[in-house]
Amino acid sequence: xxxxxFSPLTIFICKVLLLLPVCLAVWYWLLTPLNTPxxxxxxxxxxxxxxxxxxxxxxxxxxLDVTTWLAPPGQPNNTRASIILEINPLLYSYSLPFAVAxxxxxxxxxxxxxxxxxxxxxxxLLIQSWGVCFHIVKTLxxxxxxxxxxxxxxxxxxxxxxxxxxxxxxxxxxxxxxIVIWIALFRDFVQSIAPQVKILENKSTRE
Amino acid sequence: MLRFFIxxxxxxxxxxxxxxxxxxxxxxxxxxxxxxxxxxAWVVQLFDxxxxxxxxxxxxxKTGFAVSIESGCNxxxxxxxxxxxxxxxxxxxxxxxxxxxxxxxxxxxLNLIRIISLFYLGQWNxxxxxxxxxxxxxxxxxxxxxxxxxIWLRTIPVTxxxxxxxxxxxx
Numbered sequence: 001x002x003x004x005x006f007s008p009l010t011i012f013i014c015k016v017l018l019l020l021p022v023c024l025a026v027w028y029w030l031l032t033p034l035n036t037p038x039x040x041x042x043x044x045x046x047x048x049x050x051x052x053x054x055x056x057x058x059x060x061x062x063x064l065d066v067t068t069w070l071a072p073p074g075q076p077n078n079t080r081a082s083i084i085l086e087i088n089p090l091l092y093s094y095s096l097p098f099a100v101a102x103x104x105x106x107x108x109x110x111x112x113x114x115x116x117x118x119x120x121x122x123x124x125l126l127i128q129s130w131g132v133c134f135h136i137v138k139t140l141x142x143x144x145x146x147x148x149x150x151x152x153x154x155x156x157x158x159x160x161x162x163x164x165x166x167x168x169x170x171x172x173x174x175x176x177x178x179i180v181i182w183i184a185l186f187r188d189f190v191q192s193i194a195p196q197v198k199i200l201e202n203k204s205t206r207e
Numbered sequence: 208m209l210r211f212f213i214x215x216x217x218x219x220x221x222x223x224x225x226x227x228x229x230x231x232x233x234x235x236x237x238x239x240x241x242x243x244x245x246x247x248a249w250v251v252q253l254f255d256x257x258x259x260x261x262x263x264x265x266x267x268x269k270t271g272f273a274v275s276i277e278s279g280c281n282x283x284x285x286x287x288x289x290x291x292x293x294x295x296x297x298x299x300x301x302x303x304x305x306x307x308x309x310x311x312x313x314x315x316x317l318n319l320i321r322i323i324s325l326f327y328l329g330q331w332n333x334x335x336x337x338x339x340x341x342x343x344x345x346x347x348x349x350x351x352x353x354x355x356x357x358i359w360l361r362t363i364p365v366t367x368x369x370x371x372x373x374x375x376x377x378x
Binding site for chain 2 (some may be wrong): 009013016020024090091094095097098163164167168170171172174175176178179187190193194195196197
């Protein structure tokens, strides 16, 4: 009896869907070590670029705790009290298990997969930092009340750009970035699924 | 490939910025989300007559439990990614049109499944709801866009690459 033959795309999708619950479970189990570099990056970026506002960003449990130099509304700036935010970094780091599932489901050598995992992790950390940083900035600018907003004194256009950067980092980047990184790392596999891509690349080379 | 990626990023950026503009939200995004809420209620009413929709809310009229369909849950972002990918890829316009219609339909069908599943998960367990809502379904919808795009790519007629005439439009 002839066994049914499935296309490489079908096999790939099935593998991704089977691997995804495992990757999500491992990701949740390893949240602290995986998100610690994210906290470092966010701390580095915000204290470097916005050092007069952000004092420290640190991972406490599964949350990012952000301590600012800003006094709470109604209190003078030289008071000892300061605004502290709690951010959920999982909103941005869930891109990692999706990337891992895509990479592991791709037919390639284990060496190539390991290298791809490392590259994807580093790139995703940078993208996640974008999301976390703009989440913090957005919270301070738009959700800490008119007094804090006035103290931060961002122009209207700057506020609009902060809103756009936050929305892009929250709604698009976490789910799109694993896919873009996977396509970039496994172009040969994408070409084998869709030969049209190879023709496009050949054509681009000739041009 | 680089050219495709650059065009993709530009179209994606423009469409996403447009989506966030107040008039676009008022006259397209919110009415569209209301249609999705209404469609979700219509599907659920096939097996659960207690469910109603009003505005962007899907609600159980018996228990009062409701979910609000907000940005990120209406499938528009995944649709924008697919639109940008299909428009950026050099294929005949007929194929692009077919890909857009079929692709957007597929994304919205999966999105209905997402909303309905979240509606029931929320009534069952809040923690599972949060997980499915914030992490799992977000990625699954975008994976759907990827699969649709790959399937669409496979439907474009293959040429041997020696001919610069259609199906690929010249640069």
